[in-house]
Amino acid sequence: MDLLSHFLAIVGILALVVTYGLTRGKGNSCDSKRIDAPEVAGSWPFIGHLHLLGGKVHVVRLLGALADKYGPIYTLRLGSRQALVVSSWEMIKECFTTNDIVFASRPTMAVGKCFYDYAVFALAPYGPYWRDVRKMVTLELLTNHRLEKFKHVRASEVDYTIKDLYLLCTRNASLQTKVAIDKSLKDLTMNISIRLLAGKRFSASSDGKNKNDTEDLHLKESIEKALYHSGVFVASDFIPSLEWMDIGGHVKAMKKVVKEVDKVTGKWLEEHIQRRKECDQTNGDGDFMDVMLSTLPEDATMSGHKRDIIIKATTLILIMTGSESTADTLIWAVSLLLSNRQISGRRMCPAVTFGLQVVQLTLARLLHGFDISTPMGMPVDMSEGLGLSLPKAEPVDVILTPRLPLELYQNL
Incomplete structure (x- = not known):
């Protein structure tokens, strides 16, 4: 340990x-x-x-x-x-x-090898493959025009989260309730990312109960495992001569979690391919998977990676980075507001515009809809945790009190 x-x-x-x-x-x-x-x-x-x-x-x-x-x-x-x-x-x-x-390049690491053999462009070394995939992501997926077309996804998911938090408050006669706000924000950002990429949503409410079936829970667990293992450095990352030992079993665990995630993203991809055949959809106006299928020919290869691998690898990294870093930013922002009440009110990330849109909209709606405080007025633990996006070490529990007329929440 x-x-x-x-x-x-x-x-x-x-x-x-x-x-x-x-x-x-x-x-x-x-x-x-x-x-x-x-x-x-x-x-x-x-x-x-x-x-x-x-x-x-x-x-x-x-x-x-x-x-x-x-x-x-x-x-x-x-x-x-x-x-x-x-x-x-x-x-x-x-x-x-x-x-x-x-x-501009990246060192060779176990996570890059295990995650689709460096087909995940964020882990790929600087070269033709990285340039081509990043160009596709920047010019086809994350343009201002396309993000504007999907603004209804961001708005509807924020509405869903605000209403879900309000329903939790109504369970208490005083309309005040203790909420693990970090869980709600993580579910929100994951839902937005998955809807943009695959037209799906993880259907969990903030009370921890899943509203569909075990497939959603398996999806979330697989993504969380992938997030965890993407940030675990094995001994051979720094001392290559130890690669054969797999100290800690991290490489074995990475390969296992990639298989789990591949089942999910592979299923999504097959559904998209089948739907396009049935509907003759080739204009790329659907979700991000549809756009990638329209951009990449069926026989396309990049640096030895086939089309399906490129799409699954790109889908995986966009879910991971789009959900984790945005959620961590929101959690830190809420924590800083609670701790400072007097002020409440070339490898650059290609999704920075998307992240800022989600952060700003979510914070604005959350602060507009609720008075937020800490349980018993206690200070917020501001310790940093371990992770690629520097998450908080401890979960953030807050007291939410609706501050708007009730019908505004009910009509969301």
Whole structure:
């Protein structure tokens, strides 16, 4: 369990660290004049600085403390890999704007291999495949025009969530009730993502009861497992010679969860293909799966990946990133509002516009529809958890009180 926690802690590095080859620059005639970033002291043989990342201090705060000591740019050795840590906007601009091509790729990792053999474009190395799939996602799926066409999906799901929260409040005579708001927000963002991608919805209410059948629960569990394993780094990610050992059994678990998710996305894809045959639908005006089927010919291949694999891999990563990061942003926003009541009121993510639309609409509707407080006026635990999008460590329980005329909720 300690080993698992050790490698889980490393996940937070993705928010601040760009892995690269410090000593493998190509075609640089100014190497002799280069000034290397300082390296953190205390590196051990074989594992480098990995031992620093497994303690009780959250990895993000540890990196911040090291920045206070070594400056806004420094290096760590993670096993056989070297990593550059930057913590100032000037350095970030240099890395991701001025020299973005240098940092555009991704290191080889177990999760990329297990998740469709790097067909998930967010995990793919910089190259033709990444460019082609990202181009499809940016120009066909996540354009402002297409997101505007699907604004009714966002609005209806937010309506559903607000009404569901109101119904929970009506169970108490005082119209006040304790709600695990993080669960409601996660279900909301997952439903929006799945409806946009496949025209489906996960039918769970905020009281924890599923309104359809076990298939919905299996879907949610599979997606949550995929989210978890996408952020688990195995030992071989940093020390490739340990790949044969599969320490912790993470690779085996990743392969299992991909099979589970593939059953779901494969079923969706077959339904879309069959429906298109029956209805002769080829204009790409349906959900995102329909758009991808219209964009990619049946015999299309990209870097050895066939069309169906590309669609399933892209669907998976858009569900994972579209639901998790947006939900975590909402949860942090609610937590910050509750903690500050006086103010209440080139690898860039291609879905940033979509995420902001969901966050802004959801927050506006939630704050407009309810007075929100904490149980017994207690402060909110603001500890950071482990995960790719830096989730909160503890769930957020709030007291909701409807503040609008009752008929406005009932008519949603």
